[in-house]
Amino acid sequence: MSSFDKLTHHFQSISNLQHAYSMLSWDNASVMPSGGAEARSNAIAELSTLIHQKMTSPALEELFSEVEANDTINSASVREMKRQWSQATVLPEDLVRAKSIAGTKCEHAWRTQRGDNDWAGFEKNWAEVVKLSQEEAQIRAQAKNTSPYDAMLDLYEPGTTSESLELVFNDVKSWLPLLIDQVIEKQAFELVTLPQGHYPREKQKALGLDVMKLLQFDFEHGRLDESVHPFCGGVPSDVRITTRYDESEFIQSLMGIVHETGHARYEQGLPKSLAGLPAGEARSMGIHESQSLFFEMQIGRSNPFIAHLARLAEQHFGSSNSQQFSQDNFQKLYTRVKKDFIRVDADELTYPAHVILRYEIERDLINGKIKYTDVPELWNQKMQQYMGLSTEGNFKNGCMQDIHWTDGAFGYFPSYTLGAMYAAQFMAAMRKNIDVDSVIVSGDLTPIFSWLSDNIWSKGSLLTTDELVKQATGETLNPAHFKDHLRNRYL
Amino acid sequence: MSSFDKLTHHFQSISNLQHAYSMLSWDNASVMPSGGAEARSNAIAELSTLIHQKMTSPALEELFSEVEANDTINSASVREMKRQWSQATVLPEDLVRAKSIAGTKCEHAWRTQRGDNDWAGFEKNWAEVVKLSQEEAQIRAQAKNTSPYDAMLDLYEPGTTSESLELVFNDVKSWLPLLIDQVIEKQAFELVTLPQGHYPREKQKALGLDVMKLLQFDFEHGRLDESVHPFCGGVPSDVRITTRYDESEFIQSLMGIVHETGHARYEQGLPKSLAGLPAGEARSMGIHESQSLFFEMQIGRSNPFIAHLARLAEQHFGSSNSQQFSQDNFQKLYTRVKKDFIRVDADELTYPAHVILRYEIERDLINGKIKYTDVPELWNQKMQQYMGLSTEGNFKNGCMQDIHWTDGAFGYFPSYTLGAMYAAQFMAAMRKNIDVDSVIVSGDLTPIFSWLSDNIWSKGSLLTTDELVKQATGETLNPAHFKDHLRNRYL
Numbered sequence: 001m002s003s004f005d006k007l008t009h010h011f012q013s014i015s016n017l018q019h020a021y022s023m024l025s026w027d028n029a030s031v032m033p034s035g036g037a038e039a040r041s042n043a044i045a046e047l048s049t050l051i052h053q054k055m056t057s058p059a060l061e062e063l064f065s066e067v068e069a070n071d072t073i074n075s076a077s078v079r080e081m082k083r084q085w086s087q088a089t090v091l092p093e094d095l096v097r098a099k100s101i102a103g104t105k106c107e108h109a110w111r112t113q114r115g116d117n118d119w120a121g122f123e124k125n126w127a128e129v130v131k132l133s134q135e136e137a138q139i140r141a142q143a144k145n146t147s148p149y150d151a152m153l154d155l156y157e158p159g160t161t162s163e164s165l166e167l168v169f170n171d172v173k174s175w176l177p178l179l180i181d182q183v184i185e186k187q188a189f190e191l192v193t194l195p196q197g198h199y200p201r202e203k204q205k206a207l208g209l210d211v212m213k214l215l216q217f218d219f220e221h222g223r224l225d226e227s228v229h230p231f232c233g234g235v236p237s238d239v240r241i242t243t244r245y246d247e248s249e250f251i252q253s254l255m256g257i258v259h260e261t262g263h264a265r266y267e268q269g270l271p272k273s274l275a276g277l278p279a280g281e282a283r284s285m286g287i288h289e290s291q292s293l294f295f296e297m298q299i300g301r302s303n304p305f306i307a308h309l310a311r312l313a314e315q316h317f318g319s320s321n322s323q324q325f326s327q328d329n330f331q332k333l334y335t336r337v338k339k340d341f342i343r344v345d346a347d348e349l350t351y352p353a354h355v356i357l358r359y360e361i362e363r364d365l366i367n368g369k370i371k372y373t374d375v376p377e378l379w380n381q382k383m384q385q386y387m388g389l390s391t392e393g394n395f396k397n398g399c400m401q402d403i404h405w406t407d408g409a410f411g412y413f414p415s416y417t418l419g420a421m422y423a424a425q426f427m428a429a430m431r432k433n434i435d436v437d438s439v440i441v442s443g444d445l446t447p448i449f450s451w452l453s454d455n456i457w458s459k460g461s462l463l464t465t466d467e468l469v470k471q472a473t474g475e476t477l478n479p480a481h482f483k484d485h486l487r488n489r490y491l
Numbered sequence: 492m493s494s495f496d497k498l499t500h501h502f503q504s505i506s507n508l509q510h511a512y513s514m515l516s517w518d519n520a521s522v523m524p525s526g527g528a529e530a531r532s533n534a535i536a537e538l539s540t541l542i543h544q545k546m547t548s549p550a551l552e553e554l555f556s557e558v559e560a561n562d563t564i565n566s567a568s569v570r571e572m573k574r575q576w577s578q579a580t581v582l583p584e585d586l587v588r589a590k591s592i593a594g595t596k597c598e599h600a601w602r603t604q605r606g607d608n609d610w611a612g613f614e615k616n617w618a619e620v621v622k623l624s625q626e627e628a629q630i631r632a633q634a635k636n637t638s639p640y641d642a643m644l645d646l647y648e649p650g651t652t653s654e655s656l657e658l659v660f661n662d663v664k665s666w667l668p669l670l671i672d673q674v675i676e677k678q679a680f681e682l683v684t685l686p687q688g689h690y691p692r693e694k695q696k697a698l699g700l701d702v703m704k705l706l707q708f709d710f711e712h713g714r715l716d717e718s719v720h721p722f723c724g725g726v727p728s729d730v731r732i733t734t735r736y737d738e739s740e741f742i743q744s745l746m747g748i749v750h751e752t753g754h755a756r757y758e759q760g761l762p763k764s765l766a767g768l769p770a771g772e773a774r775s776m777g778i779h780e781s782q783s784l785f786f787e788m789q790i791g792r793s794n795p796f797i798a799h800l801a802r803l804a805e806q807h808f809g810s811s812n813s814q815q816f817s818q819d820n821f822q823k824l825y826t827r828v829k830k831d832f833i834r835v836d837a838d839e840l841t842y843p844a845h846v847i848l849r850y851e852i853e854r855d856l857i858n859g860k861i862k863y864t865d866v867p868e869l870w871n872q873k874m875q876q877y878m879g880l881s882t883e884g885n886f887k888n889g890c891m892q893d894i895h896w897t898d899g900a901f902g903y904f905p906s907y908t909l910g911a912m913y914a915a916q917f918m919a920a921m922r923k924n925i926d927v928d929s930v931i932v933s934g935d936l937t938p939i940f941s942w943l944s945d946n947i948w949s950k951g952s953l954l955t956t957d958e959l960v961k962q963a964t965g966e967t968l969n970p971a972h973f974k975d976h977l978r979n980r981y982l
C-alpha cells in the first residue's frame with residue numbers, strides 16, 4: 001500500500017468513528033431518554049479519545065513525510081488531512097483535557113447562572129476557560145506564526161485573518177448603523193400580525209416536510225426530528241436536522257427548518273468520491289453558514305418564496321383570518337427589524353452588529369489586550385454604540401447570553417456574518433445566469449440548487465475558501481454584495 | 492492501579508464501544524433512511540473490529556494471570572471477563588473474518604431465496620457457512636474439551652450441555668405430542684373472532700404504551716419505536732424496544748410489546764454497580780428469554796392480565812362489536828393451538844416441538860454426524876413425526892424459514908425453550924409466596940416485579956445459571972413445572 005493509500009485508509013477509519021460520534025450526539029439531543037445520559041457521555045468520551053488518538057497517531061508524521069500526491073485532488077486531500085492532523089497534534093494532551101473539563105464545568109453552571117444573571121458566579125469558572133483558551137491560542141499561534149486570535153480563527157475559517165476580517169467588518173460598520181435606523185423608521189407604521197392560534201406539532205411537522213420537499217431535501221439521505229436546540233447533524237449520507245415546535249407560534253420554527261435544510265443540502269451535496277476524507281468535508285464554518293443563510297435569507301425571505309410559505313401554511317392550518325396568512329403579512333413578519341439584546345433572535349439586519357461586537361471583544365481577550373473582567377463593561381459600551389442599548393448590570397441579556405464562550409469556542413462568531421456575506425455574493429453571481437425569482441415562483445428550484453451544487457457543495461474542501469469564492473463569483477469576499485442585498489430588501 | 496482495576500477499566504472501555512455499536516444498530520433498524528446504509532455498515536464494522544481488538548488485547552492474558560479477586564463479587568466479575576475474553580481469543584482472526592463474510596453473503600441471498608423456495612441456490616452459500624461453523628465448533632471444543640456442538644451451545648447457554656438438554660427435551664417429547672392433540676381436540680369447536688377493523692398506528696402505539704406502563708417499563712431508561720423485526724436493543728440504562736404495526740390487526744403486535752417489555756425490564760433491572768462489566772450483563776440467552784416469556788406467557792396470557800388487555804384495547808379502539816373485545820374472546824385468541832409450519836408464528840404449546848426439531852438437526856450437523864444436504868429430508872421426517880406435517884419440497888416453510896442458520900448461529904435455538912421452561916419454574920416458585928392472580932387483578936404488579944428483580948434481574952451474571960435457578964426456585968431446571976403450566980392452562 002502506498003503512503004497515500006495508508007493515509008486514506010487511516011482517515012476513513014477516523015471518519016467511521018466520527019460517524020458513531022455524530023449519530024450518538026444526534027440521538028442524545030433528539031430521542032434519548034434522560035436516564036441514558038451517563039452511559040452515553042461515557043461512550044461519547046470513549047469515542048472522542050479514540051478519535052484524538054487516531055488523529056495524533058505517531059505513524060502519521062512519517063506517512064506525511066513520505067507521501068507523494070500525483071494530482072490536484074490527491075494533493076488537496078493530503079493538504080486537508082495534514083491540516084486536521086496538525087491542529088490535533090500541536091496541543092499537549094494535558095491542555096486538551098484541562099480545557100475540556102473546565103469548559104464542561106463552566107457551560108454546565110452557566111445553564112442556571114444565566115437565568116440568575118449571576119456574573120459573579122460565572123466569572124469564577126470562566127476565568128479558567130479564558131486562561132486555558134489563551135494558552136491554546138498561544139501554542140497554536142507559535143506553530144502557525146500568527147497572532148493568538150488568528151490561530152483560533154483558523155480552526156473555523158482556514159485562511160481568514162483578523163486583518164482580512166476587519167477590512168470587511170469595518171466596511172459594514174461604516175454603513176450598517178445608519179441603515180438600521182432608516183429601516184426602523186420606514187417600518188415604524190407598518191401593520192404586522194403574528195398568526196394567533198393553536199398549531200399542533202404534527203401539523204407543523206407536515207408543513208415543515210412540505211417546505212423541505214420544495215427545497216429538495218433528500219429524504220433517502222436524511223431525516224427531520226426534534227430537539228431543544230435545532231441543529232444539523234449526522235453524516236453526509238444521512239443528515240439529521242432538528243427543529244423545535246412551539247404550538248402557539250409556527251413562524252420561527254418554519255424558517256428554522258429552511259435554515260437547517262440549507263446546512264443539510266450542503267452536507268448531502270458533498271463529493272461522494274471523497275466520502276470519509278477531510279477533503280470531502282465542508283470547507284469552513286463560514287461557508288457552511290453561507291449555505292444555511294442562502295436558504296434562509298436569499299431564498300427563504302425572498303418575496304416569491306414567502307408566497308410559497310404563506311400558501312403552504314394556509315393549506316396546513318386553514319385560516320380563520322386570511323390577512324394573517326397573506327403573502328404581504330408573511331413578508332413583513334419575516335423582514336421586521338428591531339434593535340434588541342439577543343443575537344439568536346436578531347433579524348437579518350441587526351445580526352452583523354451582534355457578531356462584530358463579539359468579534360472585537362474576543363479578539364482582544366484572546367490576544368491578551370483585555371482581561372475577562374473587562375468584558376461586561378466593553379459589551380455595554382459597544383451595545384450602546386452599535387444599537388443604542390445599555391446592558392449595564394444586565395449580564396443575562398448581555399455577555400452571558402451565548403453558549404460559545406462558556407466552553408472556549410473563541411473564533412467562531414465571525415463565521416455567522418462571513419456566511420451572510422458569502423451568501424449575498426453567491427446570489428449576486430447566480431443572478432447573472434439565472435432568473436432566480438422566476439425559478440422560485442415556478443416551484444421547481446432545481447437551477448438554483450444545481451448552481452450551488454456545481455460551485456459549492458461538490459467542491460468539498462478541494463479548494464481554499466478564497467479559491468472557492470473566486471471560482472464561484474469571480475472575486476474574493478466583497479461586502480458590497482451584502483450591502484446591496486440589504487438595501488434592496490429593506491429600503 | 493491493581494490488575495483487577497486495570498481489567499475493570501479495560502472492560503468498561505469495551506462496553507463504551509458496545510454502547511455505540513448497540514445504538515447504531517437500533518438506529519439502523521428503526522430510524523435510519525435507506526441511503527445511510529453504506530456509511531453505517533462501515534461504521535459498525537469499524538466498531539466491531541475495535542471491540543474484537545480490545546477483547547483480544549495481548550495485555551489481558553498477563554492481567555488475568557496476575558489478578559487476585561478478594562470477594563465473591565470480584566471473583567464472579569473476573570470469571571465473566573475471562574469467559575468473554577477466552578471466547579474471543581480462541582478463534583483465529585482469519586476464521587472470524589471468513590465466517591462473517593460467508594454468513595453475511597448467505598443471509599443476504601437468503602432474503603430473496605426463501606421467498607423463491609430456492610434450496611439449490613441457498614445450499615451453495617450455506618455449504619461454506621456450515622463448513623466454517625464446524626471449524627469454529629471444533630476449535631472451541633478443543634479448548635473446552637467438549638463436543639463441537641456443546642462448545643457452540645456454551646456461547647449462548649454457559650454451563651448447558653447436550654446431555655443436560657436432552658434430559659429435559661426427551662421429557663418434553665414424551666408428553667407434548669399427545670398434549671397438543673388433546674388441546675386441539677378440545678378447542679375444535681370453540682368460537683374465536685379476530686377483531687376486524689382499521690387500527691391506526693398512533694392508536695396502537697398509545698395502547699402499547701399503556702400496556703408497557705402496566706408492566707412498569709421505565710421510560711426514563713428506554714423507548715418504544717418501530718422496526719420491521721421487533722427486538723430489544725440499546726443498553727441497560729437506555730433500552731430500546733421495537734414493534735411492528737399492522738393496521739388491520741393489533742392482537743399480535745400487542746403481545747409482541749409485552750414480550751419485548753420482558754426483555755427490557757431484565758436489562759433495566761441489571762445491577763447498576765456492575766454497569767459496563769461482563770458480570771453486570773444478562774446471564775444467558777435462555778434466562779433472557781425466560782424473562783420475555785415470563786411477561787408474555789406467564790403474566791401476559793394469564794386470565795387476569797388478558798382482562799386488562801381487553802379493557803385497554805376497548806378503551807383505545809372503542810368497539811362496534813363488544814364480543815370481539817371481550818375477555819373471553821381475547822383469552823381464546825391468545826391461547827389458540829394449531830399445528831403449523833412456522834416457528835415464529837407458533838403458539839405456546841407447539842413452539843417447543845419446533846425448537847427440539849431444530850436442536851436435533853443442528854447438533855448432528857455441527858458434530859459432523861449428518862451433512863448439510865441431509866437437512867431438508869430430516870426436517871421433513873421430524874415435522875411429520877412431531878406435528879404430522881410434511882415439508883417435502885417446501886423449503887420456504889421448512890428448513891429455510893429461520894435467519895439463525897444463515898449466518899451460522901448454531902446453538903441458539905435451545906434458548907427459546909429453555910426460556911419457556913425457566914419462566915414456568917420461576918412462576919411456580921413465585922406462587923409459593925405471592926398470590927399472583929390477585930396481584931395482576933389489582934393492576935399494581937409490583938410484587939411480581941420485585942420477586943423477579945430480587946431473584947433474577949439484580950443478579951446479572953454473578954451466579955452461574957444453575958446457581959441462579961436454584962437460589963430462585965430451590966432446584967435446578969425441572970421441566971415438570973412447564974408441563975404443569977401447560978396442562979393447567981390448556982386442558
Ligand SMILES: [Zn+2]
Nearest residue numbers: 259263289292
Ligand atoms: Zn446555521
Ligand SMILES: [Zn+2]
Nearest residue numbers: 750754780783
Ligand atoms: Zn425474545
